[in-house]
Amino acid sequence: MYTPSLYAAFLAALTFDSVSAHMEMSWPPPLRSKKNPFAGSDIDYSMTTPLSASGSDYPCKGTLGLLGTAAAAPVASWQAGQTYNLTIEGGANHNGGSCQASLSFDGGKTFKVVKSYVGGCPPAGTSTYDFTLPDDTPAADDALFAWTWFNQVGNREMYMNCAVVSTKAGGSAKRQATSFNSRPDILVANVGNGCSTTEGSDVEFPNPGASVAKANSKTAPPVGSCGSAAGGGGGGDTGASPDQGNAPNPGDGAPPASSPSKTGANPVPTTPATTPEQPGSGPVTTSTTLPGGVFIPQPSPEAPEETVVTPPAETGNAPPPAKPTTLATVTTTAGTGSAPKPTSTPGSGAGNGTNAGVQKPGAACVNEGQWNCVGGSQFQRCASGLWSVLMQMAPGTSCETGISEALVMFRTGSRVRRFVSPRYLA
Template sequence: MQMRFFLVSALAAGTATAHMNMKDPPPLAYKGNPNAKEPNIDYSITSPITEAQYPCKGYLNLLGTAEGASVATYAPGNQYTMSVEGGAAHNGGSCQLSLSYDKGTSFTVIKSFIGNCPTSSGGSYDFTIPSDAPEGDDVVFAWTWVNHTGNREYYMSCAVVTIKAGGAKREVPAVNSKRATAFDSRPKVFQANLGGEYCTKEGVDTVYPEPGPDVENTSTSPGPAIICATGADAPEGSTDSGSGSGSGSSAGAGAGSSSAAATSQAQATSAEAQTSTAQQSTTTAASQPSIPSNILTVIPIGELTSSSTGGVFLTVPASSGAAATPTTLSTAVVASSSSAGAGSSSATTTAAAASSSAATGTATTSAKTPTTTGGAAGTQVGACTDEGAWACASDGSSFQRCASGAWSAAIPMAAGTKCNPGISNTLSMRRRRDRVRRSGTGFPGF
């Protein structure tokens, strides 16, 4: 009987000291919390939680009561220390600190510790409340832990705190602090071994798929989380979190690199699509000389705004076999670069219709007198008969084209550039002593 009593006592003592829990700030239902009262004090608060106890081991029902009153006040941008205690550290592991402003519905990570969390004695851990963290009362401050060795478990202790500017500040050295990530873009807390998607491996310090921007990595044996159903490694950035989270660890850097790579790939794909569209919408003669970049700049029509000048339509000739439908030109020519060298002589290009069908059917008729004249500054108005003909205003300040049987609206020349007055198959332009000649076919946009 005496031996039996001894064994029961030993088991009870072992249960009371097993595992770990957050000590400061004092969590809900913890004997060290000044607001905790019987019968709600949890004397086995160090034990891991079950799926049914998530989050906070089920103690969020104390919010709004005297036992759920705030136990600490933190100020955004200030640094503090939290501590852990217990009797079975399971060789450490990885921990996260997070905040919930919606009574535990979601938790936003403010710092991740990879390796040596907790230590055999529990340990103290420095953290910073993000400078853009919202202020609030009854904010839930959570410590979560996935152990290095032992059964695959998940631990969580939660305290009620106040986030308010000017809160008490405890000076501690900053560790791997980065503030570039907005609070609402930080990742959500990592959950594992609770019957959900993620599990953890034994014998490694779990590297969180999304650790957030503030990470302290002291691990000598890091390893990824795994997908419970398949045992495959969980990819970085796979948890429900904000985008672009960087970190002070290799894991966080990897997640940031993945995000940057995805962005770069998307930009490249977009650029390729634009290039492909431009190539499909224009046809250039094989003998066309290249245009130096310091003379003309071609801008895709997609980049023009409603205030942009322009608007020339071409009709596909019936001889091409295509329907005679007005087609908007796909490019616009703008001012030559101010960096054009004084020694530049001339460049001759051919203007193309909006599609290859239009280009192949472009007529090569000579210029004739317009049907109607008399616009401002010698511009053309009304109908015309020479499809594709160019018209330069008498003062050289604007140009038009005969398209769809009518003269287009006058398009102003770029600053410092004039065209040679008159009507012709080609439109000649000049800038200072330079001269650019554009023929009736081949040049993108006309």
Template structure:
């Protein structure tokens, strides 16, 4: 029979492990997360906060995975779509305040799409609802969850996932309400509140009442206005081009640059091709740099996987997550659609490819290939991507097309749905 001392020691160890568990985002699956089947390097300490110096802001330095097999989108959403994110873990530090943000310039700037002030997150895990802004640009984006904890050390937590924002059809889709004009243009949404990362702003033992939470806010309980504005300028000691992220145990990728100021803070700066910390597409198929829109909108984009000439196309590793709430395997390694995956199961294994799925080299750069109406692939950097599921409420016409958004001059169908000459079509 174990002694009283050994029993007490075991209980203490278990309690300590729970306290050290902290929290992490499981959906959408972050870069280098155990919940992300595409991650080629796993961070065993994903629950840890950002460095107090800001050296691994943003995203713990993992934006260096963009453009690599480990940086594939892990979920897809549509403008105007209601969805959620899932936060898991055992030490919620009595909650606090959280924000969800999107970046289209590889983490240089973020725009807040939802703020939760109070009771975010909760111990044990929970889902938090949000709506993708109706004017969110289409393309690949970085989805960021940031958390200012209520009690404990002054810290800032941040997990980031690559997601695909699909194009919203202009006509009505069955089961989908017409999109209203955004009350606040996407480009004018605020940057996330930053504190405790060497930027001169400190918050401790308080529920942060964000000075500028944006137009979409959920409040629970009482909160305190901080004495600083949490500006999104370069954190003290933050990363420079090619800087190294700490990565925690399980990753050592270079850190992406911190946000920089510009003449127009409402429009993200275009990515710099001189930044060696973030892989760029091969010279054989360069990605054009978007120009500023006079209407104050933000361009979308695609994080294209860089490949060497003659190299075999990368494939996602087989096997699933091994966490407490794993993401179920998708056909061909596809990303889950815009809703949290169910709990249970242990992941693992791979599924048969979808009928018509392509792999390896392709010649029609930028083309889209619809698979069975439920997912699509894209020809990028000379090779086909893994299948990406369609957003809920939409389907595509099987076959290859040149653009997601081009509309044909076909007449309206009897059902009232207009046909699109693209991979996206009405259900």
């Protein structure tokens, strides 16, 4: 039976999972990161969350007040012209997206693009991205290195982590500072500034700079009042064509060559990858603002093309988004009671084969709130009158295949869990 205490415990578990599972830059360690040796007790345990939709904590999640203090000591020392990497880790990658690496030499007022990664950024898990510090990088003791990410699937968000690094220049400092400052600014969107990205596509940066790695052709430019990126292609780099040989390298949990030791030692420059590696096929997950296991599609005039299955034709007038559905949990011990059987409902995607039960994302559905488990490893939901994209089950869990009012989940060697909406509970 549904009780307030059970519901509260369930929501608490979902909140913990959603906060702990998203993506963050772990190297170089950002300001207030638990991985930053200078952070002390001032730790931001929500490092994986996006910037506020109002833009109140742009840039750098509101950490720039630490500049000039011991907590903002440089965590790495880099030399112009050398190759380094950044490391991203986490689980919920929202089907990737597009990222930018940038540097600021004016205390965070402007961030100049060092490299753009269009598509597949980041994969789920741990991955590293190489970049070469431009030859025209000026010297500084407290430069800000930033990783920004615009997710492909889910709420329209902007993620940003910033680390303090020291840089060493070469040649004429005046000439190089002028050249570096002519590089384009990073894209700023989804933070209440009138500029937004398109759900379902990797954002194509209007001015990505001279160094670009492109891993996906399904892109879309930002929309709205996005302004114009400052400068042109940049200073010292040449060849602005996409760099296909610098795809992310999905990690196995071990630190990359340039990761610091516990004492904060500086990394050894790495060599750019010469053989392209495709990003890991991480799970497509929900936004951090919704309970785990709930996906509410965001309709648009042009239905986005799903990368897992064949997309439907444009639906024209899509229904407005539904309000997030609140979930409750009913748990029964395996073997002592029978798990609820899904009620089969004919669907437009029925057929034979492994994915016989896949419903086309964006296709119309009738019974609001129904779940569709496909092959025991993926699921989707009827929300706002449309079927959502397919989403992976959490590691170590599976679901009971079929369309039903409840998503019946199994954990290996554990118990049966049945997720239902409170409206179905007595």
